Amino acid sequence: GQQLNQSPQSMFIQEGEDVSMNxxxxxxxxxxxxxxxxxxxxxxxxxxxxKAGELTSNGRxxxxxxxxxxxxxxxxSASIPSDVGIYFCAGPRGYGSGYALNFGKxxxxxxxx
Amino acid sequence: DAGITQSPRHKVTETGTPxxxxxxxxxxxxxxxxxxxxxxxxxxxxxxSYGVKDTDKGEVSDGYSVSRSKTEDFLLTLESxxxxxxxxxxxxxxxxxxxxxxxxxxNGTRLxxx
Numbered sequence: 254g255q256q257l258n259q260s261p262q263s264m265f266i267q268e269g270e271d272v273s274m275n276x277x278x279x280x281x282x283x284x285x286x287x288x289x290x291x292x293x294x295x296x297x298x299x300x301x302x303x304k305a306g307e308l309t310s311n312g313r314x315x316x317x318x319x320x321x322x323x324x325x326x327x328x329x330s331a332s333i334p335s336d337v338g339i340y341f342c343a344g345p346r347g348y349g350s351g352y353a354l355n356f357g358k359x360x361x362x363x364x365x366x
Numbered sequence: 367d368a369g370i371t372q373s374p375r376h377k378v379t380e381t382g383t384p385x386x387x388x389x390x391x392x393x394x395x396x397x398x399x400x401x402x403x404x405x406x407x408x409x410x411x412x413x414x415s416y417g418v419k420d421t422d423k424g425e426v427s428d429g430y431s432v433s434r435s436k437t438e439d440f441l442l443t444l445e446s447x448x449x450x451x452x453x454x455x456x457x458x459x460x461x462x463x464x465x466x467x468x469x470x471x472x473n474g475t476r477l478x479x480x
Contacts, residue, residue, distance in 0.1 A: 259408075283465070283466060284465075284466035286468050293473070293474075294473050294474070295370075295456050295458075295471030295472050295473045295474050296409070296456075296471050297471070298468045298470065301468055303466060341408065341409065343469075345465055345466065346411070350411075350414070350424075351397055351399070351414040351415075351416050351422060352397055352460050352463060352464060352465055352467055353399055353411050353414050353424065353469075354411075354468075354469055355411075356401075356408045356409040356410075357408055358406065358407060358408035359408050
């Protein structure tokens with residue numbers, strides 16, 4: 254399956270700072286998804302991107318579908334303590350996989366007050 | 367709320383014992399998935415199902431089997447648990463069953479094999 258490389262692995266920031274993370278794929282995607290996982294819970298969908306160049310916002314979160322279709326970016330503005338968690342990028346596994354997703358290894362975000 | 371219930375939420379078992387994890391959905395979706403989450407590996411697909419009695423393997427299926435006798439239930443079985451299967455297991459469903467459809471996850475089962 255496609256390899257998803259997500260960076261950075263972890264971030265330790267102060268409340269109010271902006272955050273940027275990205276994900277690259279070894280192959281072209283037609284969909285990019287961003288999830289957040291709170292401790293002890295399952296991943297929850299934040300943003301879905303379906304078109305190269307697309308820029309989509311969800312509150313303080315903004316994600317972009319890269320023009321090459323091999324990368325995507327997630328930005329969080331003015332971080333707050335409840336932004337703490339693990340952020341995953343995901344994309345389709347491809348034909349014959351029952352519409353399953355491949356996931357990056359995640360970016361762990363810690364926010365200090 | 368994705369309408370997914372996983373049980374049990376936590377389990378401790380001994381090496382060599384069989385273990386079955388259950389995923390129950392309330393919304394009659396066709397596609398269901400089992401993933402495991404491990405530090406440094408993210409989420410990896412174990413098995414998936416595309417209907418009653420229709421299942422297929424994912425990338426880390428060795429040591430696992432699944433069954434789906436009813437639309438609403440997808441069971442994951444470890445026939446003989448090993449310490450390497452200590453992990454957090456997530457069930458997911460696809461609302462649309464299409465190539466660009468997001469998955470929606472349950473809250474996981476934390477399994478410890480001693």
